[in-house]
Amino acid sequence: MLDLSVTLGTLTIPNPLIAASGCFGYGVEYADAVDLSTLGGVAVKGLFLAEREGHAPPRIVETPAGMLNAIGLQGIGVHRFIREKLPELRERRAIVFVNICGTTIDEYVELARILSDAEGVHALELNISCPNIKAGGITFGCSLTGTHSVVSAVRNVTTLPVIPKLTPNVTDVASFARASEEAGADAISLVNTFLAMAIDVETRRPKLTNIVGGLSGPAIRPIAVRMVYECRQAVKIPIIGMGGIAHADDVLEFMIAGADAVQVGTANFVDPFIWNRLLEGLRDYMTRHKMLRLSEITGTLDTTARHTAWISS
Amino acid sequence: MPVDVEAAVLANTRLSDDYSVLALAAPAIASAARPGQFVMLKTSRGMDPLLRRPFSIFEVLRDEGGAPTGITVFNKRIGKGTSLLYDVEPGTHLQCLGPLGRPFDAADPPAHAWMVAGGVGLAPFVTLAEALLARGTQATLFYGARRAEDLHRVEIFEQLGVRVFCATEDGSRGAHGRVTVPLQQELAQLGPSSDVRISVCGPTPMMRAVANLASTHGRPCEVSLEQVMGCGLGGCYSCVVLARDETGAPHHTRSCIEGPVFDATRIIWDALAH
Numbered sequence: 033m034l035d036l037s038v039t040l041g042t043l044t045i046p047n048p049l050i051a052a053s054g055c056f057g058y059g060v061e062y063a064d065a066v067d068l069s070t071l072g073g074v075a076v077k078g079l080f081l082a083e084r085e086g087h088a089p090p091r092i093v094e095t096p097a098g099m100l101n102a103i104g105l106q107g108i109g110v111h112r113f114i115r116e117k118l119p120e121l122r123e124r125r126a127i128v129f130v131n132i133c134g135t136t137i138d139e140y141v142e143l144a145r146i147l148s149d150a151e152g153v154h155a156l157e158l159n160i161s162c163p164n165i166k167a168g169g170i171t172f173g174c175s176l177t178g179t180h181s182v183v184s185a186v187r188n189v190t191t192l193p194v195i196p197k198l199t200p201n202v203t204d205v206a207s208f209a210r211a212s213e214e215a216g217a218d219a220i221s222l223v224n225t226f227l228a229m230a231i232d233v234e235t236r237r238p239k240l241t242n243i244v245g246g247l248s249g250p251a252i253r254p255i256a257v258r259m260v261y262e263c264r265q266a267v268k269i270p271i272i273g274m275g276g277i278a279h280a281d282d283v284l285e286f287m288i289a290g291a292d293a294v295q296v297g298t299a300n301f302v303d304p305f306i307w308n309r310l311l312e313g314l315r316d317y318m319t320r321h322k323m324l325r326l327s328e329i330t331g332t333l334d335t336t337a338r339h340t341a342w343i344s345s
Numbered sequence: 346m347p348v349d350v351e352a353a354v355l356a357n358t359r360l361s362d363d364y365s366v367l368a369l370a371a372p373a374i375a376s377a378a379r380p381g382q383f384v385m386l387k388t389s390r391g392m393d394p395l396l397r398r399p400f401s402i403f404e405v406l407r408d409e410g411g412a413p414t415g416i417t418v419f420n421k422r423i424g425k426g427t428s429l430l431y432d433v434e435p436g437t438h439l440q441c442l443g444p445l446g447r448p449f450d451a452a453d454p455p456a457h458a459w460m461v462a463g464g465v466g467l468a469p470f471v472t473l474a475e476a477l478l479a480r481g482t483q484a485t486l487f488y489g490a491r492r493a494e495d496l497h498r499v500e501i502f503e504q505l506g507v508r509v510f511c512a513t514e515d516g517s518r519g520a521h522g523r524v525t526v527p528l529q530q531e532l533a534q535l536g537p538s539s540d541v542r543i544s545v546c547g548p549t550p551m552m553r554a555v556a557n558l559a560s561t562h563g564r565p566c567e568v569s570l571e572q573v574m575g576c577g578l579g580g581c582y583s584c585v586v587l588a589r590d591e592t593g594a595p596h597h598t599r600s601c602i603e604g605p606v607f608d609a610t611r612i613i614w615d616a617l618a619h
Contacts, residue, residue, distance in 0.1 A: 054581075061579035061602065064346045077582070085597050088616065092575050092583040097392035099575070103582045106597055249395055301396055301576035302387065304442070305349050 034318050035325045036311070038072070038293050040270045041193045041218035043155055045072040045127055045293065048283065048326065049310055052274055052297030053078055053131035053157060053197070054103065058117040059124075065304050069125035070311075072293055075221075076113070076121075078131040078159045081139055081146075083109040093230050093239040098249030098276070099298060100228050102242035105133060105162055105169075110143055114150045122152035131197070133159035133169050137185045148190040156192050158182060161199030161224035162246075173199040173224075176211045183215035193218040195272065198263075200252075201227050205259045206266035213267040221272035221295065222263065223256045249298040250276040257289050264290025264331050278302070280313020290331045347578070348373045352441040355406075355415060357433050360497045364465070365431050368406060368417045374443045375413035378402045379451065380473035381569055381606045384443030385577040386418065388426035398426045399574045399601070401468035401546075402444060404501070405475075419498075421465040445577045446605050449473050449567060454480045455542040459531075460507075461487045461555050463524055463547020464495065469569050469606075471498075473544060474507050485510070485531075489524025489551070493517035525554050532562045544569070545609070549617050556609035566609035570617075572600045587616035 036047040051059065053075035059068055068074055086106025093100050108116065110132070121128050130153050132143040140158060147153045160173030160182055172178035173196075183196050196212045198205055200223035212220050225246025230239040238244075256275025263271055273291030277283055278299040286294050299306055318326060352369040359365045374384060385397035400418035408414050422431045433439070449469070458477045460470040467488060474484045484505070489512040490496045496518060502509050510527040511519025520526045524547075535541060545555040546569040559566035575581035578601065585597035586604070588611040595613050598604070 057578075057580045057582075065578070086582065086585070088587075089583070089585055089597075090573055091585070092573060092581065094394050094396055097395060099395060101575075101581070101583065106582050106585070250392055298395070301581055303349070303440070304347075304576070304578055304580075 034315055034323075035327075036314060038327045040155070040195070040272070040293060043127075043193050046070070047072045047311060047314070048287065048291075048293035049307060050075055050129060050272065050293055050295045051300060052295035053129070053159070054101075055297035055300050058108075058113065058121075059126055059128070060117055060120045062304060063120065063124050066307055068121070071126070071307060073127040073129050073154065074121065075129040075131050075157055075295060076117070077107055078105050078133045078162060079107050079110045079113055079143065080105065080133055081110055081143060083107065083112065088241045090240060091242075093245070095228075095230055095247065096251060098247050098251030100230055100240060100245035100247050101225070102240045102245035104242065110146055114146070118150060118152050127154045128152055129155045129157045129195070131157040131159050133162060137182055140182050141185050141189050144186045144190045144192075148192055153192060155218075156186065156190060156194055157221060158186060158194065158196040161197050170199055170201070173208070174202055176207060179208050180211045180215040183212050183217050187216035195219045195221050197224055198222040199224045200255065200259055206262040209263040209267045209271075213269050217269060219270040219272060219292070220263065220267070221274065223252070223259055223275050226252055226255070248276065250278055252276050253282060257285055260286055260291050261289040261333065278306070280310050280317060283310060283314060284317060284329065287326075287329045288331070288333050290333070292327065292330050347443055347445055349440060349442040350374060351438045352415070354433050354435050354437045354439060356435055357431075359431070361494060363422045363431075364495075364497055365420050366403065366417050366498070367420055367430060367433065368415060369439065369441055370415045371441050372412075372414050374402075374441065375405045375416050378405060378416065378444040378472070379448035380476045381449035381469050382444040382446045383577070383605060384416065384418070384441050385445065385574070386430070387440035388429040394426045396575055397440070397442065397577065398430075399445075399571070399577055399605075401569070402472060403468050404471050419465060419468040442577060446601060447603060449544060449569075449606050451476070454482045456482065456540040457485065457542070458482050459485045459487065459528070459541055459543045461524055461528060461543060461545040461547070463489050463551040466545075466547030466551075466569070466571075467498065469546050470544070471501055474502060474505055478505060478507070484508070487512070487524050487528045489513070489547070491515065523554070524551065525558060528555065529558060532558060532564070535562070542567070546571075549614075552609075553614045553617075556612070556614070559609060567606050568609045568612060569606050570600050570604055570612075572605075574601055577601045587613040589613070
């Protein structure tokens with residue numbers, strides 16, 4: 033019996049595959065196509081206290097092996113989420129990571145309080161990394177003291193696992209991992225999208241209404257893997273890695289670099305039935321490598337020089 | 346519930362340098378499809394383009410016994426994905442996800458259905474015409490394009506028994522001018538008691554003009570909107586249009602799951618990208 037379960041602090045999930053926030057609606061949109069209980073978790077679309085309309089379209093544009101988005105965190109707000117979406121997620125036995133976003137620390141705290149009282153929430157992912165909104169979010173994620181303040185403030189009001197989602201748009205992401213750990217985070221997730229832009233040269237206009245957006249997809253994967261690797265050296269808390277995962281090998285790459293679990297986002301747009309394919313690939317790998325527990329692979333990167341074997345023999 | 350199939354390309358009929366009709370073997374999608382619904386097609390094997398493209402289901406293919414075997418899509422070469430599809434050869438397989446989206450209103454079929462199409466906006470109307478004719482509705486197609494060569498597949502509608510009015514901007518076929526020219530003429534001749542519902546699909550300015558005409562003449566109107574779409578399932582929030590809710594308040598509304606067919610009175614046209 034192959035064991036794909038992984039542990040994130042106090043939370044054990046059946047496999048390391050979590051649907052990434054912003055890429056899976058509120059989960060219920062996919063409930064007819066995917067058995068939500070078979071996923072490692074569902075990170076729902078980022079929620080503010082209030083409803084938000086987000087940016088005017090066009091909101092996405094494709095780039096080679098990737099896409100830019102500037103949705104602007106359109107959302108139904110935490111109260112409607114609890115009323116309208118959470119009951120179905122509970123009924124479908126989904127493991128729910130609620131991604132929360134505020135413009136002030138008080139808003140994060142308020143969101144954490146409200147969601148801690150709601151039945152069916154398994155973890156809080158703190159969105160301090162969305163590149164597409166004017167106030168809040170990334171302004172905390174780009175400052176070490178801001179990150180520390182938000183994480184510790186939320187930590188103080190909830191017993192749910194607290195998972196800040198880090199931005200790659202900083203000089204040294206590992207220092208933000210460290211600040212999160214010191215502030216009491218149970219885990220970290222990374223990376224959010226890379227701030228980017230695309231221009232229509234005929235009209236000389238930006239292809240997105242918001243001018244800039246976040247780059248995701250396979251194009252960013254090597255950078256994301258490197259960042260997960262750097263964070264693994266810096267902290268002991270679990271890491272949820274993401275960035276362009278589309279195949280089982282990509283999941284394994286992140287785990288070997290140091291991730292305990294992963295999130296899949298853009299690839300779900302291309303293939304909503306990706307989850308079984310990824311799970312099959314992971315099982316196949318475990319069988320070939322005679323592994324019983326997938327979690328054993330986390331952080332097992334072998335950095336010994338390849339040629340030593342040649343020399344010693 | 347949508348299914349994702351590796352659909353064999355049965356034929357790719359080039360109608361011109363821009364347009365082609367792609368026939369795909371997809372019985373599960375064909376049998377579940379309702380008029381106005383769409384599929385998401387992966388146009389490349391690789392990662393450029395990365396995402397799928399939405400296409401209205403143009404025709405439902407059937408075997409001799411009438412059982413659904415596949416679908417066609419009406420493709421116009423515009424960007425990278427549609428160019429790849431234009432070049433696809435029979436025997437190739439394409440990932441095809443569907444059927445998706447909110448179909449045309451099937452409740453209370455009107456006595457007269459007027460379908461207004463501009464260019465590639467013809468796509469949703471074959472299946473709609475078939476469904477309405479089967480329920481005893483009289484169907485009319487108003488079909489506009491720049492020139493006669495851009496009017497494709499009119500014969501499908503004629504063979505079904507649909508009354509067809511064409512319009513071309515250069516006057517080379519049908520009325521001279523936009524599709525609103527014959528539409529306006531016919532609207533003016535309608536008696537107040539006639540039961541007519543208008544459905545429109547095409548370029549945004551044309552849909553807006555038709556929706557305005559419908560409203561002026563007090564006729565119900567549905568629009569089938571084509572937006573840039575990331576996933577087709579409601580996950581990404583990229584295909585939103587500004588639409589009024591039941592209370593009249595405008596909200597960014599996902600055209601993949603709440604559309605692509607909307608009641609025209611809901612749409613805030615000024616906010617719609619052209």
